[in-house]
Amino acid sequence: TDAAEKVRLSLAAVRALAEAVLSRHGLSERHVKAVAETMVAGERDECASHGIYRLLVCAHTIKAGKVALDAEPVVHDIAPALVRVDAKGGYAQLPFQMGKPVLEEKARNCGIAALGINNCVHFAALWPEVEALARDGFVAFAFTPSHAWVAPAGGTRPVFGTNPLAFGWPRPGPHPYVFDFATSAVARGEIELHRRAGKPIPLGWGIDAEGNPTTDAAAALDGAMLTFGGHKGSALATMIELIAGPLIGDMTSAESIAYDDNAKASPFGGELIIAIDPARFLGDKAAEHLARAEAVFENIVSQGARLPSQRRYEARERTRVHGVEVPAKLLADIKALLAEK
Ligand code: NDP
Numbered sequence: 001t002d003a004a005e006k007v008r009l010s011l012a013a014v015r016a017l018a019e020a021v022l023s024r025h026g027l028s029e030r031h032v033k034a035v036a037e038t039m040v041a042g043e044r045d046e047c048a049s050h051g052i053y054r055l056l057v058c059a060h061t062i063k064a065g066k067v068a069l070d071a072e073p074v075v076h077d078i079a080p081a082l083v084r085v086d087a088k089g090g091y092a093q094l095p096f097q098m099g100k101p102v103l104e105e106k107a108r109n110c111g112i113a114a115l116g117i118n119n120c121v122h123f124a125a126l127w128p129e130v131e132a133l134a135r136d137g138f139v140a141f142a143f144t145p146s147h148a149w150v151a152p153a154g155g156t157r158p159v160f161g162t163n164p165l166a167f168g169w170p171r172p173g174p175h176p177y178v179f180d181f182a183t184s185a186v187a188r189g190e191i192e193l194h195r196r197a198g199k200p201i202p203l204g205w206g207i208d209a210e211g212n213p214t215t216d217a218a219a220a221l222d223g224a225m226l227t228f229g230g231h232k233g234s235a236l237a238t239m240i241e242l243i244a245g246p247l248i249g250d251m252t253s254a255e256s257i258a259y260d261d262n263a264k265a266s267p268f269g270g271e272l273i274i275a276i277d278p279a280r281f282l283g284d285k286a287a288e289h290l291a292r293a294e295a296v297f298e299n300i301v302s303q304g305a306r307l308p309s310q311r312r313y314e315a316r317e318r319t320r321v322h323g324v325e326v327p328a329k330l331l332a333d334i335k336a337l338l339a340e341k
């Protein structure tokens with residue numbers, strides 16, 4: 001197949017394909033729905049590194065025996081403003097769905113609350129979590145470590161995961177303000193997509209195993225990825241190791257990759273999600289202050305700059321009508337998973 005050849009699929013077809021592959025590989029029904037939904041959302045918003053490409057990753061993780069297929073997450077209400085969900089070794093999506101209403105009730109009562117998801121396998125983007133919370137009126141943050149693939153600024157050996165951080169802010173109108181990015185220069189999934197497409201990566205994304213700058217995707221995957229913004233990304237990555245690792249009693253990225261034991265499965269560990277209720281913080285002044293926040297956005301867009309997630313929201317409108325384009329080679333590789341026993 002030509003590496004550039006694309007196939008158009010409706011979102012319904014994407015969902016059916018994702019559910020069929022996940023079911024075929026033995027994932028329980030509740031997890032199939034939750035996991036497929038996040039991949040459909042990735043395709044719908046044209047976030048290719050976390051769309052149905054992840055079916056290949058999930059199938060590999062399942063075959064490696066690194067995810068509990070029928071895990072029944074357990075919600076632990078541990079303090080007025082703290083809730084933990086033990087994922088019991090399963091994927092993170094269902095535990096988030098189960099913890100979200102508890103988190104929101106606590107944030108409404110206390111003004112701020114945190115949800116720790118523990119013992120989960122994480123392969124996904126974080127914007128679905130913070131966008132859902134912001135749509136419900138909360139200011140939201142999410143963090144997760146991954147596998148130690150990323151060298152600290154000034155170093156050459158992987159210490160950090162690609163450690164994403166996501167933020168959501170409720171707005172009047174159709175969409176909240178949301179950003180979500182890795183603290184590495186780019187998500188590892190993006191480098192994997194470059195490798196699959198035989199495309200070079202920009203300098204600054206990674207170094208080879210000898211510590212030399214490289215534009216070879218495979219060499220960067222075998223060497224070390226780099227943080228964004230030098231020492232600033234390095235410090236943010238460290239923060240995420242700490243607050244979504246030891247603080248919630250879960251693995252660091254180094255521990256996750258040691259647990260992986262070269263299976264090359266998805267990261268295993270925790271996710272920290274924080275929700276703040278502006279109405280509780282600000283009382284009857286909430287509307288007034290949230291309106292002032294709108295001036296910040298206006299000052300950005302009025303000079304031609306775009307808000308993060310604007311591209312996603314525009315893609316969402318387009319793909320709902322026209323469907324999505326996926327690489328033909330990716331689709332063939334995914335369909336081959338359906339034929340596997
Ligand atoms: P990017 O570097 O592409 O940055 C993405 C964010 O920046 C988005 O919010 C995006 O908005 C915004 N953005 C991009 N360009 C602009 C611009 N010109 N002006 C304003 N905003 C802009 O993403 P990454 O490669 O770092 O991460 C991709 C995904 O990978 C994330 O969703 C992340 O959660 C996920 N990930 C998950 C990991 C895990 O362990 N589970 C690990 C690492 C990453 P828009 O979407 O609208 O373009």
Ligand code: PYC
Nearest residue numbers: 123124162187188189
């Ligand atoms: O793309 O870096 C990544 C990633 C790691 C885990 C899930 N996505």
